[in-house]
Amino acid sequence: MESMTPPPVRRIAADRRATIAPQPLPTNGSHAQAPPAGPVTRGSSRPERQRVPAIERMRTEQLVLAYGGKPAVKGVSLPVRQGEVLALIGPSGCGKTTLLRSLNRLTELTPTATRDGKIFLDGQDIDELEVTQLRRRISMVFQQPNPFPMSVFDNVAYALREQGKKRPGKRELMPHVEEALRRAGLWDEVSADLSHPALRLSGGQQQRLCIARALAARPEVLLLDEPCSALDPKSTEIIEDLIVRLREEVAVVIVTHNLQQAYRVADHVAFMYLGDLVEYGPTEQVFHAPTQHRTREYVGGAFG
Amino acid sequence: MAAGAPTATGRPLAALARLREPWSDRRAELVLGAVACFVLALIAGMIVFVFSKAWPSFSENGLSWFGDTGNVNQQLDTIQQPGTAEPVYTFGAFDLIWGTVLTTGGAVLFGIVFSTLAAVFLVEFAPESIRRVLTPTVSLLAAVPSVIYGLIGILVLAPFIGKMISQERKESVGGIVSLTGENWLLATFVLAIMIIPIMTAIIAQALRQVPRGWTEGAAALGVNRWRVMWTVSIRTARPAIIAGRRAGHRPRARRGHHARDGVRRLGVRAEPGRRPHVLPRADPPARRDHRLLPRGAREPGDRGDALQHRRRPPRLRHGAVHRRVRRQAADEEVRNPHLMATVPKAPKRTGAVESLSTWRWTDRIALGLCWACGIALCLTAAAILLYMAFRGLQYLRPELLFERPTGAVDQTQSGGILDPILGTMLLTVLGTAIAIPLGVCVALWLVEYGRPAGLARAVESGVEIVAGTPSIVLAIFGLIIFQQSWLGWLSFTAEGGGVFGRSLVNASIMMSFIALPLVVGATREGLNQIPGHVREASYALGKTKAATIRRVLLPAVRPSIATGTALGMGRIAGDTAIVIILLGNTLLIEPQGDTPVLGLLTGTGSTLTSYVYENSPAGEGGAYEKAYAAAFVLLLVVLALNFAVARIVGGGTTSRSTLWNR
Known part of the structure; x- marks a missing residue:
C-alpha cells in the first residue's frame, strides 16, 4: 500500500503548474523536443559512483496483474539487473507495489489477485519454481518495519532457522547473523545485546533489522517497498548507502515515492502511471531528458 | 466568519453550549x-x-x-439412628475437587490442542468453500447452551457408551458402581466438545488479528505456510489463546479515511458560517489529472484520453456512493470492448501451490493433524446441529x-x-x-x-x-x-x-x-x-x-x-x-x-x-x-x-x- 505522503518535489515545483497546465496539446512525438524539466535545480546530489558490471537476473514479460478483475498493472516488461538499482516511481495507485510484490509471488496472498504474463528468474519461469524456494531467492523489505516480536538475534536468524529442513543451532547461526547485521550497518548498535527485543529498537534500526533479516538468507534479488517512507533523514541516509553498496551482490528493486531518493540511489528508473510502464531508462536520462510527456510532468513535479 | 469573531462571540457561545449540554x-x-x-x-x-x-x-x-x-454410608447410618448421641459429620471436598480437576483438565488439554489445530485449519488451510460454512457454524456452536450438550450427552452418548460395556463387566462390578456409561470420561468428552467451538472461535479470531506485516514478512523470507503459522502467528496470538479472551472484532483499518471525515460522518456539526476547513478535498485528483493530461496525447503505450479518464475513476474514497461509482466504472472498464483489445483480458489466478517436498516431516504431520481436526470439527458440528434439528422437528x-x-x-x-x-x-x-x-x-x-x-x-x-x-x-x-x-x-x-x-x-x-x-x-x-x-x-x-x-x-x-x-x-x-x-x-x-x-x-x-x-x-x-x-x-x-x-x-x-x- 502506498503511503499518503506526497513527494516533496511537488511542493517545490508548484509554481511550474501554471506554465504546464495550459500547454497546447502536443501532437504525437512533439513532446520529445520539449525542454526537460530540470531536477538539477532541486539541489539533490547524485554521488558519483563506480559502475559495476550489470547482469540481468529477472525479467517480466507482458505482466498483467489485477485485483478482482480490475487491472492494476497492464502489460509491463522490465529487466532487473544485478549490479544496478532499479527504482519504480509513479503516483499512488499506479501499480508499483503490486508489480514489486508479484516478483516474489506475494500477490498470491491476496485472494482476489490474478496474474498474467511471465516473470523469469535467471531465464526460468518463476511459476515453475516452488513458491517458498522462490521467495528464499527473492526477498522483500516492506514499507513499515515489521520485525517479529522476538529478540534481535531471533529475527535475523528466523529465515535461516525456518527455511531449512533441520534447525541449525545458535552457535552455527552466529556468524551468519553477525554478517547480516554488519551488512545492514546495524551490528555496532545492537552487538552489545542481541537478545534485546526487536520491537524496542527505533524505527530506523527496525527497518535495518528487517533488511538484515532479508539479507541473512542470502537472497539473489532484494525487493524494497518504500523502505524509507516511515524513517527520519538520518536513517534514510544510512539505508540509501546500504542499498547502493548492496547492488554489487544482489539485484535491488526499490519502490519509492521520493523522487530525490530514486535519483540518488537508482541506476535505472521505471516510471509507471495507471498501471502502464510509461518510461524505463537510465536515471540521468529519465530525470534530465525524459522521452515521454507524462514522465516529464511527473519528475518535474506537475502532478503526483 | 470574520477573523475577529472568536473574541467577540466567544463568551455568549460558550454560555449557549453550556445551556444545551x-x-x-x-x-x-x-x-x-x-x-x-x-x-x-x-x-x-x-x-x-x-x-x-x-x-x-x-x-x-x-x-x-x-x-x-x-x-458416607456409615455417616448416614449414624444420622439416621436416633440413639446415637451426637452425629459426626466429616466433610471433605477432595472428591469434588478431584472431579473438577479431572474433567476440566482433561477437557482443556484435549480441547486446546484440538481447537488450536482446527483454528489454524480454519484460518489458513481450509478451502474457501469449507471456510465459508465452518466459520459461522463454529460461532453458532460456541453459543449453544451447555444444557443442550448435556442433553445430547445423557440421551445419546451415555447409552451408546453403556452399550459398549459388556453385561458381564457390568455385573462383575455391579455391587460397587453401576456402569451405565455416565462416567468421567464421557463428562470430559462432552465438556471438550462443548469448549472446542468456543476456543476455536477465540483462537481463530486471535490468529486473524495477527498483523499482516508479520505474516507477509515471514512469507517473503521463503518460509512455508505452516511454519509462518507456527512461528509467527501462533506465537503472537499466544496470549489471546491462553487468556481465552475474546478479543472483539477489529474492523479492517482502511486507508484514506481522514479524521475530518470521521467527524463529518459522526454528525459533529459546526454552526453554519463557523465551519472550519474540515471538508474533504474539493478538488479530486482525477479532475486535476484531467486538466493536466493533454487531450489525445498519443504516446506509445497511451490508449487515448477517453479511456484514460475512464480507467481512472474519481479517487474519492469516502462513502457508499463513491464506492458504487468506482465499482461501476470498473465494470464498464471491463465491458469496454476497446479496452479489452488493448489490455490483456482478466488474467488467471496463479495458485500459491506449495510442494510439500521441501517441508520438514514434523510440519507435514502437523498439517495432516490440522486437516484431521478441521474435518472432525466439521463432522461434529454437522452431527450435533442436524441431530438437534431432526429431533426438534420430530417432537x-x-x-x-x-x-x-x-x-x-x-x-x-x-x-x-x-x-x-x-x-x-x-x-x-x-x-x-x-x-x-x-x-x-x-x-x-x-x-x-x-x-x-x-x-x-x-x-x-x-x-x-x-x-x-x-x-x-x-x-x-x-x-x-x-x-x-x-x-x-x-x-x-x-x-x-x-x-x-x-x-x-x-x-x-x-x-x-x-x-x-x-x-x-x-x-x-x-x-x-x-x-x-x-x-x-x-x-x-x-x-x-x-x-x-x-x-x-x-x-x-x-x-x-x-x-x-x-x-x-x-x-x-x-x-x-x-x-x-x-x-x-x-x-x-x-x-x-x-x-x-x-x-x-x-x-x-x-x-x-x-x-x-x-x-x-x-x-x-x-x-x-x-x-x-x-x-x-x-x-x-x-x-x-x-x-x-x-x-x-x-x-x-x-x-x-x-x-x-x-
Missing part, C-alpha cells in the same frame, strides 16, 4: 465513576459476603476440608408453543412449553435491561476517564472476576444474599420470617452479572477503536468531553453495544444454574400476591433451559420428547441471537460509523 464534564465524570464504583462495590460485596458465609465450613473442618469424604408441534405445561408424568399429558418460553424472554429482557446501562457506563468511565488508575484497575479486575465466575457460583452468591431478611421484599417471606430468596427479579439481577462483562468488553473494544483524533476533532470544535461522549462516542459505539448485548442475551438465555437456583424452577410462572407487575417480578417460574434439564434423565423425568422440543426452540433462539450478532458485526464493517482512519 446539561452535563458538565465534572458531573459526567462523577456520575460515570459512581456507577463504576457501584458495580465494583457489588462485586466486592458479593465476594466478601460469600467468604464470610463460607468461613465457618473452612474453620470447622480445617485442612480436612480438602481431604477425603470418609465413609415439536406448533400447539406446544401455546400450551401451558402441566405436571403430568406421562409425556402425552404434560402440556406445552409456553411458560418456559415466557420465562426465558422475561429473564433475558430484564437481565439485559439491568446490564446495558451499567455496562456502558462502566466501559465509558474506564476508557474515557479511568482515574484514579488504581480504582480503574480494580473495576477492571472486578469485571473480569465476574466474567470468569461459573454461573452456578453466581447463583449461590445470589441465593445467600437474597435470603437476607432485609432483601425479603424481592421474593417472599414465609411465616417464620425465613426469606425464600428466589424470584424473577433476583434471577434477573444475577443474570445481569453474566451479561455485564460482555457488554463492558464489547463497548470498551468499540471505544478503543475510535482513534484519538476523532475525539480531538470534537474538542477542537469547542465541544466538552461530556458532549463528545454523548454526541460522538456513544453513537459510534452503538454497534459494539448491540454486539455485547446480543452476546449477553445468548448467555442469559442459555444459562441453567441461575434459573434452577434463583428462579425457583417452578414449572409454571407463579406470581407472588395479587399486584400485577410486582407480583410477577417477585414470583417464580422456569425457563427453557431448566425445562430441558428437568425433563431429561438428569432431572426428574423421562419426558425426553419435550426436552428435545424445548431444546430445539432454545437452539432457534440462540441461532436468532447469533444471527443478530453477525448482522451487527458484519454490518459494522461496512456501515459508516466504524470505519476509522488510523
Whole structure:
C-alpha cells in the first residue's frame, strides 16, 4: 500500500503548474523536443559512483496483474539487473507495489489477485519454481518495519532457522547473523545485546533489522517497498548507502515515492502511471531528458 | 466568519453550549465513576459476603476440608439412628475437587490442542468453500447452551457408551458402581466438545488479528505456510489463546479515511458560517489529472484520453456512493470492448501451490493433524446441529408453543412449553435491561476517564472476576444474599420470617452479572477503536468531553453495544444454574400476591433451559420428547441471537460509523 505522503518535489515545483497546465496539446512525438524539466535545480546530489558490471537476473514479460478483475498493472516488461538499482516511481495507485510484490509471488496472498504474463528468474519461469524456494531467492523489505516480536538475534536468524529442513543451532547461526547485521550497518548498535527485543529498537534500526533479516538468507534479488517512507533523514541516509553498496551482490528493486531518493540511489528508473510502464531508462536520462510527456510532468513535479 | 469573531462571540457561545449540554464534564465524570464504583462495590460485596458465609465450613473442618469424604454410608447410618448421641459429620471436598480437576483438565488439554489445530485449519488451510460454512457454524456452536450438550450427552452418548460395556463387566462390578456409561470420561468428552467451538472461535479470531506485516514478512523470507503459522502467528496470538479472551472484532483499518471525515460522518456539526476547513478535498485528483493530461496525447503505450479518464475513476474514497461509482466504472472498464483489445483480458489466478517436498516431516504431520481436526470439527458440528434439528422437528408441534405445561408424568399429558418460553424472554429482557446501562457506563468511565488508575484497575479486575465466575457460583452468591431478611421484599417471606430468596427479579439481577462483562468488553473494544483524533476533532470544535461522549462516542459505539448485548442475551438465555437456583424452577410462572407487575417480578417460574434439564434423565423425568422440543426452540433462539450478532458485526464493517482512519 502506498503511503499518503506526497513527494516533496511537488511542493517545490508548484509554481511550474501554471506554465504546464495550459500547454497546447502536443501532437504525437512533439513532446520529445520539449525542454526537460530540470531536477538539477532541486539541489539533490547524485554521488558519483563506480559502475559495476550489470547482469540481468529477472525479467517480466507482458505482466498483467489485477485485483478482482480490475487491472492494476497492464502489460509491463522490465529487466532487473544485478549490479544496478532499479527504482519504480509513479503516483499512488499506479501499480508499483503490486508489480514489486508479484516478483516474489506475494500477490498470491491476496485472494482476489490474478496474474498474467511471465516473470523469469535467471531465464526460468518463476511459476515453475516452488513458491517458498522462490521467495528464499527473492526477498522483500516492506514499507513499515515489521520485525517479529522476538529478540534481535531471533529475527535475523528466523529465515535461516525456518527455511531449512533441520534447525541449525545458535552457535552455527552466529556468524551468519553477525554478517547480516554488519551488512545492514546495524551490528555496532545492537552487538552489545542481541537478545534485546526487536520491537524496542527505533524505527530506523527496525527497518535495518528487517533488511538484515532479508539479507541473512542470502537472497539473489532484494525487493524494497518504500523502505524509507516511515524513517527520519538520518536513517534514510544510512539505508540509501546500504542499498547502493548492496547492488554489487544482489539485484535491488526499490519502490519509492521520493523522487530525490530514486535519483540518488537508482541506476535505472521505471516510471509507471495507471498501471502502464510509461518510461524505463537510465536515471540521468529519465530525470534530465525524459522521452515521454507524462514522465516529464511527473519528475518535474506537475502532478503526483 | 470574520477573523475577529472568536473574541467577540466567544463568551455568549460558550454560555449557549453550556445551556444545551446539561452535563458538565465534572458531573459526567462523577456520575460515570459512581456507577463504576457501584458495580465494583457489588462485586466486592458479593465476594466478601460469600467468604464470610463460607468461613465457618473452612474453620470447622480445617485442612480436612480438602481431604477425603470418609465413609458416607456409615455417616448416614449414624444420622439416621436416633440413639446415637451426637452425629459426626466429616466433610471433605477432595472428591469434588478431584472431579473438577479431572474433567476440566482433561477437557482443556484435549480441547486446546484440538481447537488450536482446527483454528489454524480454519484460518489458513481450509478451502474457501469449507471456510465459508465452518466459520459461522463454529460461532453458532460456541453459543449453544451447555444444557443442550448435556442433553445430547445423557440421551445419546451415555447409552451408546453403556452399550459398549459388556453385561458381564457390568455385573462383575455391579455391587460397587453401576456402569451405565455416565462416567468421567464421557463428562470430559462432552465438556471438550462443548469448549472446542468456543476456543476455536477465540483462537481463530486471535490468529486473524495477527498483523499482516508479520505474516507477509515471514512469507517473503521463503518460509512455508505452516511454519509462518507456527512461528509467527501462533506465537503472537499466544496470549489471546491462553487468556481465552475474546478479543472483539477489529474492523479492517482502511486507508484514506481522514479524521475530518470521521467527524463529518459522526454528525459533529459546526454552526453554519463557523465551519472550519474540515471538508474533504474539493478538488479530486482525477479532475486535476484531467486538466493536466493533454487531450489525445498519443504516446506509445497511451490508449487515448477517453479511456484514460475512464480507467481512472474519481479517487474519492469516502462513502457508499463513491464506492458504487468506482465499482461501476470498473465494470464498464471491463465491458469496454476497446479496452479489452488493448489490455490483456482478466488474467488467471496463479495458485500459491506449495510442494510439500521441501517441508520438514514434523510440519507435514502437523498439517495432516490440522486437516484431521478441521474435518472432525466439521463432522461434529454437522452431527450435533442436524441431530438437534431432526429431533426438534420430530417432537415439536406448533400447539406446544401455546400450551401451558402441566405436571403430568406421562409425556402425552404434560402440556406445552409456553411458560418456559415466557420465562426465558422475561429473564433475558430484564437481565439485559439491568446490564446495558451499567455496562456502558462502566466501559465509558474506564476508557474515557479511568482515574484514579488504581480504582480503574480494580473495576477492571472486578469485571473480569465476574466474567470468569461459573454461573452456578453466581447463583449461590445470589441465593445467600437474597435470603437476607432485609432483601425479603424481592421474593417472599414465609411465616417464620425465613426469606425464600428466589424470584424473577433476583434471577434477573444475577443474570445481569453474566451479561455485564460482555457488554463492558464489547463497548470498551468499540471505544478503543475510535482513534484519538476523532475525539480531538470534537474538542477542537469547542465541544466538552461530556458532549463528545454523548454526541460522538456513544453513537459510534452503538454497534459494539448491540454486539455485547446480543452476546449477553445468548448467555442469559442459555444459562441453567441461575434459573434452577434463583428462579425457583417452578414449572409454571407463579406470581407472588395479587399486584400485577410486582407480583410477577417477585414470583417464580422456569425457563427453557431448566425445562430441558428437568425433563431429561438428569432431572426428574423421562419426558425426553419435550426436552428435545424445548431444546430445539432454545437452539432457534440462540441461532436468532447469533444471527443478530453477525448482522451487527458484519454490518459494522461496512456501515459508516466504524470505519476509522488510523
